[in-house]
Amino acid sequence: xxxxxxxxxxxxxxxxxxxxxxxxxxxxxxxxxxxxxxxxxxxxxxxxxxxxxxxxxxxxxxxxxxxxxxxxxxxxxxxxxxxxxxxxxxxxxxxxxxxxxxxxxxxxxxxxxxxxxxxxxxxxxxxxxxxxxxxxxxxxxxxxxxxxxxxxxxxxxxxxxxxxxxxxxxxxxxxxxxxxxxxxxxxxxxxxxxxxxxxxxxxxxxxxxxxxxxxxxxxxxxxxxxxxxxxxxxxxxxxxxxxxxxxxxxxxxxxxxxxxxxxxxxxxxxxxxxxxxxxxxxxxxxxxxxxxxxxxxxxxxxxxxxxxxxxxxxxxxxxxxxxxx
Amino acid sequence: xxxxxxxxxxxxxxxxxxxxxxxxxxxxxxxxxxxxxxxxxxxxxxxxxxxxxxxxxxxxxxxxxxxxxxxxxxxxxxxxxxxxxxxxxxxxxxxxxxxxxxxxxxxxxxxxxxxxxxxxxxxxxxxxxxxxxxxxxxxxxxxxxxxxxxxxxxxxxxxxxxxxxxxxxxxxxxxxxxxxxxxxxxx
Numbered sequence: 001x002x003x004x005x006x007x008x009x010x011x012x013x014x015x016x017x018x019x020x021x022x023x024x025x026x027x028x029x030x031x032x033x034x035x036x037x038x039x040x041x042x043x044x045x046x047x048x049x050x051x052x053x054x055x056x057x058x059x060x061x062x063x064x065x066x067x068x069x070x071x072x073x074x075x076x077x078x079x080x081x082x083x084x085x086x087x088x089x090x091x092x093x094x095x096x097x098x099x100x101x102x103x104x105x106x107x108x109x110x111x112x113x114x115x116x117x118x119x120x121x122x123x124x125x126x127x128x129x130x131x132x133x134x135x136x137x138x139x140x141x142x143x144x145x146x147x148x149x150x151x152x153x154x155x156x157x158x159x160x161x162x163x164x165x166x167x168x169x170x171x172x173x174x175x176x177x178x179x180x181x182x183x184x185x186x187x188x189x190x191x192x193x194x195x196x197x198x199x200x201x202x203x204x205x206x207x208x209x210x211x212x213x214x215x216x217x218x219x220x221x222x223x224x225x226x227x228x229x230x231x232x233x234x235x236x237x238x239x240x241x242x243x244x245x246x247x248x249x250x251x252x253x254x255x256x257x258x259x260x261x262x263x264x265x266x267x268x269x270x271x272x273x274x275x276x277x278x279x280x281x282x283x284x285x286x287x288x289x290x291x292x293x294x295x296x297x298x299x300x301x302x303x304x305x306x307x308x309x310x311x312x313x314x315x316x317x318x319x320x321x322x323x324x325x
Numbered sequence: 326x327x328x329x330x331x332x333x334x335x336x337x338x339x340x341x342x343x344x345x346x347x348x349x350x351x352x353x354x355x356x357x358x359x360x361x362x363x364x365x366x367x368x369x370x371x372x373x374x375x376x377x378x379x380x381x382x383x384x385x386x387x388x389x390x391x392x393x394x395x396x397x398x399x400x401x402x403x404x405x406x407x408x409x410x411x412x413x414x415x416x417x418x419x420x421x422x423x424x425x426x427x428x429x430x431x432x433x434x435x436x437x438x439x440x441x442x443x444x445x446x447x448x449x450x451x452x453x454x455x456x457x458x459x460x461x462x463x464x465x466x467x468x469x470x471x472x473x474x475x476x477x478x479x480x481x482x483x484x485x486x487x488x489x490x491x492x493x494x495x496x497x498x499x500x501x502x503x504x505x506x507x508x509x510x511x512x
Contacts, residue, residue, distance in 0.1 A: 022379045026413040029387040033409060036402030040394075041452060049401050056395040060350050067351020140354035143397035144362045144465045145449050176398065184398065191454070212360060212460045 041182060045302065054179040057150070060126045061182045064139035064150060101272060103169045106232045106247040109200060132166075132280040133157055138182070147190035147210065148173070148317055151296075154181045162241060169270035170247030171195070171235055172279065185279075187267060188248065189214050196238035202226050208248060216249055218265040227254050230323045233267050243285050338373060338385060345369035345389070350396060361468020363476045366393035367441055371409045371415060371434050372480050375423045382493025403448055404441075410456025411437045429487045434481070435474050443471045 040049045135151040153159055155178050165185045173187040174195075186193055189210045197218060198210040204225035209217045217266045222228060230250040237244025247270055255264040348512060349365040356363060366389040375380035390405030397404075423430050446461045446469075 019359070020412065022416065023381055025380050026409055029409045030406060032388070033387065033402040033406035036391075037400050037406060040401040053395055053401070063347055064354070067347075067355060070351065070354040133443050139350070140357070142349070142362070142467045143399060144357075144360045145446070145454060147360075148398060148400045163387040180443045186398075212457075212464050314416060320340075 013283065021157075030090065034248050036201065050177065057177070057179040057182050057184070058154070061138065061152065061179075064182075065152065068138050068198040083151065088199070093119070099169055099270070103247055106170070106200070106234065108268075109232065110234060110247075130283045132288070133159065135159075135165075135183075135279055135281055137279060139276060147187045147193075147214075148176070149185050151183050151185060151281070153281065154179045156180050157281055159281055164246075166246060166280045167271050171242055172251075172269075172271050174241065174312045175281065183281075184289045188216060195242060195248070196236045197233050198236040199225070199227055199251070200232040200234050202231075205238065206262075206265075208233065209218050214269075214272075216267040216269055218251070218267050219262060221265055223256055223261060223263055223265045227251060227263055227265060229254060240285070243282060334377060338377075341372060342369060342385070342389075347394065349393065351509070356472070358468040358472050359473050360464045361466075361470070363472045363474070364393065364438075364442070364469060366390055366404065366408060367411070367438060367473055368477050368480055369414045371477065372423070372484055373439065374412040374415035375430055375434070376484055378412075382412045382416030383409060399449060399454075400452065402446060407441045407444055411441050423481060423484045424486075427481055430485075431474075431477070431481055433479055435470075438473045438477070439466075439470045442466045442473070504506075 036049075043049055053092045103242045120242050131152060135153040135157075137149045138152045139150040141148050151165070159175060161175055161176055163173065164171060165173050171188065173190070173193065175183045177184045177187045187210070188195060188208065191210050191212055193208075193210040196205065197210045198205040199218075199221065204227065206218050207220060208221040211217055215252050216233075218233060229251050233240040233248045233251060234246060235246040235248060249267040249269040252266040254270040257264065345365040345368060348363075351362045353365060365426050365498040370382070370389045373385040388409040390403075390408035391401070392410075393404040413431060427429035443462075443466050446465045450458065450461050
């Protein structure tokens with residue numbers, strides 16, 4: 001007589017067969033998952049899984065596009081609740097105008113600094129002569145882990161992995177995977193993002209890193225240099241990926257720990273994910289847009305001064321320890 | 326225990342899979358709480374595991390996890406592994422849990438959602454994607470868990486209605502229907 005006992009009919013052959021089949025299948029699929037996980041984690045760009053993911057991304061692009069269209073009316077809900085006292089239309093227009101003015105201001109300051117530093121330019125020239133392709137953002141990050149967006153252009157439009165991406169305010173990220181008709185852009189705010197950047201006023205160069213709270217951390221800025229809240233942060237052009245002088249954000253806070261060689265600088269990005277609609281993918285850089293030898297020398301001297309400062313501090317500490325001993 | 330696996334079930338699973346795939350690709354990226362997003366792959370695998378279970382549940386869990394992995398930038402196979410194990414455990418009961426026991430089913434699902442989310446993000450921490458356990462727990466695991474539980478509620482209510490859903494493969498005791506794959510009444 002079969003009896004119901006927790007998982008099922010404990011004394012029947014049926015119970016054993018069905019559960020056994022499920023167990024065996026589960027074990028096989030667990031092993032298969034582990035194999036795929038291991039191979040995927042060890043795989044470099046251009047491997048089998050990258051190809052599969054690229055095909056999948058291409059196939060599902062229309063669905064993502066539909067999702068953006070359907071959810072577009074709900075994108076502004078957060079703004080509506082936080083700005084109940086203002087007219088939504090006028091608020092949107094003012095925000096848009098403010099963003100344009102900020103970007104324009106940064107561009108003008110950058111052009112002025114370039115002119116002053118080099119003293120050779122005869123006329124004011126456009127800082128950004130970008131060779132680029134326009135694309136539309138069709139999806140945000142699917143996973144809670146990454147901060148990226150998907151755009152509706154891919155390798156068939158001449159895009160490739162590594163190309164920088166901007167919106168109307170400045171740099172926003174870099175392509176990390178590219179399918180035929182779509183590409184994934186890792187945003188600057190992603191935790192794995194690293195971009196060479198500098199303080200526009202002092203020309204101090206460092207590395208801009210993303211963080212999970214949506215802000216940017218500017219590291220490796222020596223405490224010898226002058227940094228203040230509100231300073232503009234732009235790309236330095238070092239590394240040859242991003243064009244030099246592209247606006248990124250403004251300094252939100254500057255902290256200096258006792259004895260530290262570098263500042264802890266929080267940067268507020270000029271663009272937020274909610275505002276991404278149309279973007280430009282920079283397909284190539286001219287010589288003017290790349291870091292000059294002076295910039296590289298400046299960055300090297302900044303590093304060497306920090307190193308010497310560090311070594312002098314360590315020698316001081318060793319001296320003091322030896323004297324105390 | 327699976328006592329019925331008809332073409333009707335396959336069609337119903339297909340429609341559910343399509344709906345969850347569309348929601349995962351179109352809605353999940355645009356609805357976020359902090360860094361958390363709804364995991365529709367987990368919801369799909371849980372519905373199948375709680376209503377049909379057995380081999381079907383395990384296989385659907387694996388496929389759903391694989392599709393989730395393909396739509397993210399993380400390593401492929403991690404969510405497939407977690408959903409395979411989760412579906413196997415949730416599908417061990419020999420009856421349709423969602424039909425008539427929606428409360429306990431929700432609790433079981435919530436536990437699995439929390440564990441899957443926690444282990445997924447911990448695994449990402451281990452492979453070097455984060456530096457802080459605080460970030461993993463507070464900013465990613467909990468929002469993902471919360472959103473996935475809230476999004477599961479309409480599915481649970483819909484599939485708790487029974488035969489109308491099509492996912493009615495297991496009987497809640499009593500005599501089995503004629504034509505069932507396994508005739509328990511003859512045992």
